[in-house]
Amino acid sequence: MNEFIISLNEEKKRITYSGNSKITVDKNEYECDLIHLDGQNYLLKVDNNFYEITSNKLDNDRFSVLINGCLFEIEVRSLLQEKAKEILQQRSSTHQRTEVKAPMPGMILKIKKNTSDKIIQGETVLILEAMKMENDLRAPRPGIIKEILVQEGTAVEKGAVLFTIE
């Protein structure tokens, strides 16, 4: 019997799976069948429902799952891996830093905050002009701006780190 901890929508679920068609999610037991169609496309039968799935492996533990038009990003770890991760996190969680990257190439139009400003979640930190539109780049979490790595009027590539929050 294999046990997994999955994280999705910021919640965790415990899944028990023993290789046959019975799968338990938390307390619910389902009868499941996964059929591989082609490439990243699958059909999943859960009890009496069929779902069309498109799934991508993002890295070792992370998968994107598109189901009924809803996109989920899911982390899958075995129970053992999850415990190891928790211990590691406890050791290093005192200083957590978040990097905010450019979601697309563009030009930095305006920087609205300064280094060491306190920010709340959702606050606009800078404006990126891309595809002829002004896009507010907001703080993904509350904290303090540790560093701003770009200047107004400069072009940035997709994925470039723009600022960090601590």
Place this chain on the structure above:
Amino acid sequence: MIKKILVANRGEIAVRIIRACREMGIKSAAIYSDADKTSLHTRLADEAYYIGESTASQSYLNQTKIIELAKEIKADAIHPGYGFFSENSEFIKRCEEEKINFIGPSSKSVEMMGSKTAARELMSKSGVPIVPGTTKPIASINEGIWSAKEIGFPILLKAAAGGGGKGMRKISSEKEFNDAFEATQREAMKAFGDDSIYIEKYIENPRHIEVQVIGDKHGNFAHLFERECSIQRRHQKIIEESPSSFVDQETRNRITQAAVNAAKACGYYNAGTIEFLMDAEKNFYFLEMNTRLQVEHPVTEFITGIDLVKEQILIASGKKLSFTQKDLKINGHAFECRIYAEDPENNFLPSTGILTEYKIPSGPGVRVDDGFGKGSEISIYYDPLISKLVCWALDRGSAIERMKRALGEYQIAGLINNITFLKSVFDDDKFKKGEIDINYLERELENLNSSASKNRTNPELEDAAAIVAVLIKEKLSGKNHNGYNKQTKQAQHNRWQDLMYE
């Protein structure tokens, strides 16, 4: 008659035009940039020509290259689609000089409608209502108050040199006038170096109602009823419908007549659209004329049965309209949704990338216009429109249900898109009742986003998604390998053989 059309556009509209050409027995020639090598229009056209680098100015907006190409490949006409050269009078003039048939209006009509103030003047002379206001700057506060009273509060004070929302102030009553006038003057001076101010009526939460018109080179005109396009974000439409649920027959008669007058006033031929703002009392005011085919033309095609692109081509060839006003009636109700690569939860931030999966809806009353397929890239260079979904049904309610059904049939992966958000609009009671205006989306944004995310936190779906992730991880790590992956030709063959000998 035209024999070969150079389609000077890309994406879904290029595909739409190529399809019309094919059905009319006209050869089509596509152009493409580096970024569009894998797009659908290059594959569907009879011929495809590389036109330059991805940046539009190097390719789709390169006048000389496009005109030279048309001459070289002996195309006798150019269809501009929408955007790019469709309303560029300089380009149209060059086509006229080179004796290439431009599938659109004359450069003269485009020029007449191009300038906002000139168009306003022409409209007011032609019996088309414009937003009431002063035509000259106000000289004094007293004169301003007198004009404001005549127009009726609330009014808008506007800097004559203004633009982009700067130097504008709403005034609801006479006693606010003094202070507001001086403040707007100061603001205008600071922003534009010119403190002249004029007055326009403030229209509270108007609807965007537009009328499809068409005219030929023989002076025949017709309208194809109205479309309502009030569902907008960043002043861009995302949902359009026809007919409008707000417009009654009497209003329809007046607004379509005004639209035909507008087209006549600028000597128009080709398909065109007159845009109006409509207030709660069903008064309407001319906004602007779009002298081209519109993105949302399919809703009109659904309710009238007229193929607008074919008509455009026939008109350019010098033919008469294939129908008269009397032949037209509104049949049923149609909606269009624009499926964009953008994130409604993040201020509609555009998304770019490869469409790793792309399945589209079908079934009764459903039409999809698109220009991409699985593996195509939505790049930073152009509009992030992935697909247009158009649904028709006998009445508005059934069309809404059909749209919800069809939106649910999309499977798009690799890009963030607005499908879940659009679904939540079609689920919204106010929208269903037709209680909409151009500020609806901004006002209801939080509501709509939270109902969209509720759809995503459905526990059944979450469990299914969790199961998939575990099963795929197990499958990829080699455990529980039960042969489903062996989709080779040989394996499929064997399955047939197994069946035959069973």
